[in-house]
Amino acid sequence: MTDRQREITLRFLAEPADVNFGGKVHGGAVMKWIDLAAYACAAGWSGKYCITAYAGGIRFLKPILVGNLVEVCARVIYTGTTSMHIGLEVRAGDPKNQQRQLTTHCIVIMVAVDDTGKPTQVPEWVPVTEDDIAKRDSALRLMEMRKKIVREMEDHLM
Template identity: 35%
Template structure:
């Protein structure tokens, strides 16, 4: 296995034309279509870095910032922002280009956590990430922090909900739009 690879070696862009069959009744591209394309580019980027098959573990911070229209060219830019032992965090930026108007808009951002799998279908070690510039360093640290925050949130949620009783739940939910049957 290669010891380490630079970020730029696995950066991947996929561009696809948005066709009418991808649209909802409002004429905008379905979010699920965009998520599927993001999953594809995340896989391609992670697999290029890992040199092996990778699977999606989590999708974080999916932001639909602007709608995508039929006829636009959508480009999905993926970059490995962080590597652990067998995991990789891939950052994705989605842009839609209207070729008639000559405009480009940022429509989506997301982070996919991928895990590399070996021939035995078990997690396998990935190459280290060579950080060559300030942007690579910033993204790596940002991903580390996001990972830590997610772990803390999960721990706090587990603690908060592990021993909750119905009487406590009724008090917590009394101003919410729900009914405890």
């Protein structure tokens, strides 16, 4: 048994202050909730303060309405030496029933840092189930793709 927390779900009520000009929850509010859940998950796994190094592949699939109960589920899907890849899913729906629809998903990379702000080692996570192995393998493939994107984006620096 481990005292490491690999997964967490945060819940929020979508408030009128979260609305964009179209009357739906603003993507920035959703991204803030994602970052909060990623931090809570990474800190729970590593036992350390963590910072966001990357957020990518954010897919907004369905709108979130004011008054919806929003659930942001975060799970460690890969650990490096100092970093943790966190898979996130956002689901939302009427709080009066149990039905939630997938609205957004992405991956966030968090880095554990020490008191001086320098990256520090995190505990290794080893996948066991087929699903966990598939998610870990996907995180590794995405890491390679990001390296290519970084090289390509350098041409666009101003």
